[in-house]
Amino acid sequence: MPTPELLDKLLRAAGPSGNETAPAKVWRDAAGAFSDDVRADRVGSSVVRVPGTSGGPTLAVIGHIDEIGVHVTHIEDSGLLRFGEVGGWDPTQLVGQRIVLTTRDGEVRGVIGRRPIHLLRGDDRDKAPKTKDLHIDVGAADGDEARTLVRVGDVGVIDVTPLALRNDRIASRSLDNRIGAYVAGETARLVAAAGGAPGDVFGLAVTQEETTFAGARTSAFGLQPDVAVVVDVTHATDQPGVELGAGTKHELGSGPVIARGLSLHPAVTELLLTTAEAEGIPHTVESLGRATGTDADAVHATGIGVPSAVVSIPLRYMHSAVELVALSDIDAAVRLLAAFAQRLGPDLVLER
Numbered sequence: 486m487p488t489p490e491l492l493d494k495l496l497r498a499a500g501p502s503g504n505e506t507a508p509a510k511v512w513r514d515a516a517g518a519f520s521d522d523v524r525a526d527r528v529g530s531s532v533v534r535v536p537g538t539s540g541g542p543t544l545a546v547i548g549h550i551d552e553i554g555v556h557v558t559h560i561e562d563s564g565l566l567r568f569g570e571v572g573g574w575d576p577t578q579l580v581g582q583r584i585v586l587t588t589r590d591g592e593v594r595g596v597i598g599r600r601p602i603h604l605l606r607g608d609d610r611d612k613a614p615k616t617k618d619l620h621i622d623v624g625a626a627d628g629d630e631a632r633t634l635v636r637v638g639d640v641g642v643i644d645v646t647p648l649a650l651r652n653d654r655i656a657s658r659s660l661d662n663r664i665g666a667y668v669a670g671e672t673a674r675l676v677a678a679a680g681g682a683p684g685d686v687f688g689l690a691v692t693q694e695e696t697t698f699a700g701a702r703t704s705a706f707g708l709q710p711d712v713a714v715v716v717d718v719t720h721a722t723d724q725p726g727v728e729l730g731a732g733t734k735h736e737l738g739s740g741p742v743i744a745r746g747l748s749l750h751p752a753v754t755e756l757l758l759t760t761a762e763a764e765g766i767p768h769t770v771e772s773l774g775r776a777t778g779t780d781a782d783a784v785h786a787t788g789i790g791v792p793s794a795v796v797s798i799p800l801r802y803m804h805s806a807v808e809l810v811a812l813s814d815i816d817a818a819v820r821l822l823a824a825f826a827q828r829l830g831p832d833l834v835l836e837r
Contacts, residue, residue, distance in 0.1 A: 486653040486812045491515045491670065495663040499587055499642045501554025501571045502695040505529050508550050508663065512690045516670055519677045526707065530691040530700040535676045541683025542711035542829050545791075546672045546822055547701060547780055548665020549694030549717070552658065553804055554642040555584065557621070560632055564625030566595070569616065571640060572695030576616045578805045579643075584621055586641035593634050594644060595623035643806040653812045654737065660808040664798050665716035666690035668818050675823035682826040684711065694780050701780035705787035712753055712792050712829060714822060715781040718810075719771065719797035733771045735799045737811040740767030741818040742797040746777055748785050750792035752835060757794055760825045766817050771797070792835045796822065 491511070498508035509531050516523045516533035523533045531550070537543070553572030560566055579597050586593045599619050602610065621641075625631035647657040673688030687708060691700030694717075705713065720727050723736035735742045743757050761768040776782045777795050785793040796818055801809040 486816070488647060488649060488655055488812065489667070492663065492667045492815070493647055495550070495667055496647045496657045496659055499585060500550060500552055500659070501640045501642055502551040502693050503571070504587065504640045505551050505692045508666070509690060509692070512550060512666055512670055516673065516688065519674050526703060528692050528699050528703050530689060530704045532704065532708070533670065533673050533688045535673050535681055535686040537684040537686070538681040539683045540831050542831070542833055542835070543685040543687065543708070544682070544826050544829055545687045545689055545705070545708055545710035545713040546669040547689045547691055547704070547713055547715045547784065548667070548669040549662045549692065549700065549780055550666040550690040551692050551695050552642060552661065552663070553695050554640050555621075557586070557635055557637050557639045560628055560635065560637065562628040564623070564627045564631040566621040566623065566631065566635060568619070568621055573804060574616070575804065576614050576619065579616070579619055580614060582806060583644035584641045585644040586621075586623070586635055586639050588635055588639050593623055595621045598622050645806050650809070654809060655812060656807045656809040658806045658808065660800060660810055661718045661803055662694065664718060664810065664815055668716045668815060668822065671819045672822040672826065675819060676826050679823070679827070683830050686826050691780060698780055698783035702783040702787055705784040705791055709788050710791060711835065713781070713784050714753070714757070714794045714796055714825070715779050715784060716796050716818065716822070717779040718800040718803065720803060721799035721801045724801045735769040735771065737799055737801070738813055739769050739799065740814055741821055742769050742771050742799060744771050744773050744777065744795040744797065746773030746795070747775060748777065749773070749781065749794050750785070750835065750837070752833070753792050753794040756828060756833070757796065757821070757825055760828055761821055764820065764824045766821045766824070768817070768821065
């Protein structure tokens, strides 16, 4: 199974939280190929609408398009750059990485360095580095040259490209959560190809999930859909160190993960489960207490409230440069949500 062209383009576009312009344009260009109703809002979120056919509930399929990254906080006289995190990093993931910064004059590439192990003394050798112990080296001779290349506040991402692996698996940065944005767009495309669903279907690629949930919150407020399904990633349980109960086991290739949780709407979740079973779509189930850790935490409590569900893709090595997924799980999520949209009829009861 080759990597879908749209997903590949989304993964290659740099778009840390708050600076998602490049992947958002890729997403909207693709949506414009099957819909005349594609738009963006003031926080950078994108939406495509597929008109309904018979007065059914409106459905929003939501994936966030931002990724974690870095931002320049200080330019030293030596020409080295100090930086902070955009979203949550394990700093050990950053040591020795190549970085690409987005500046007003284009891309600037560099590397992330720290003191060599030869110069670390005592307990420092055994301690995990902190972000403040690292710096970005863009090859500038001094601070004056560095300041002609980069400004404080410029953002960047790890400089890697998608890697196709065996068994239809791919590794890349930003799979969290270009996957969700891709699934949202592809769901809308399949619904459009089928001639629509009972109600309007909105595919959304929202911004700033890794930092503020702003895109999901403003989009849900603006659209006020009857039903929302947030698509994100969850930890695959088939890597060392991930220990969950047998009832919440979700390995690569086992299909999308349908969440049950306190803030999630039981009728929407049950309809997802019924759809997966009826369509023969492989899936697993996870149970979430309190917050989901996804955009659903903002969406379900926006406005008068939005009945919400969460569908996730099993992913290894979250928040790293080598996040890894099975393409079959992404494809199954698209098929699940397209079929789910067709089952959202006017008789759906959403009172709790």
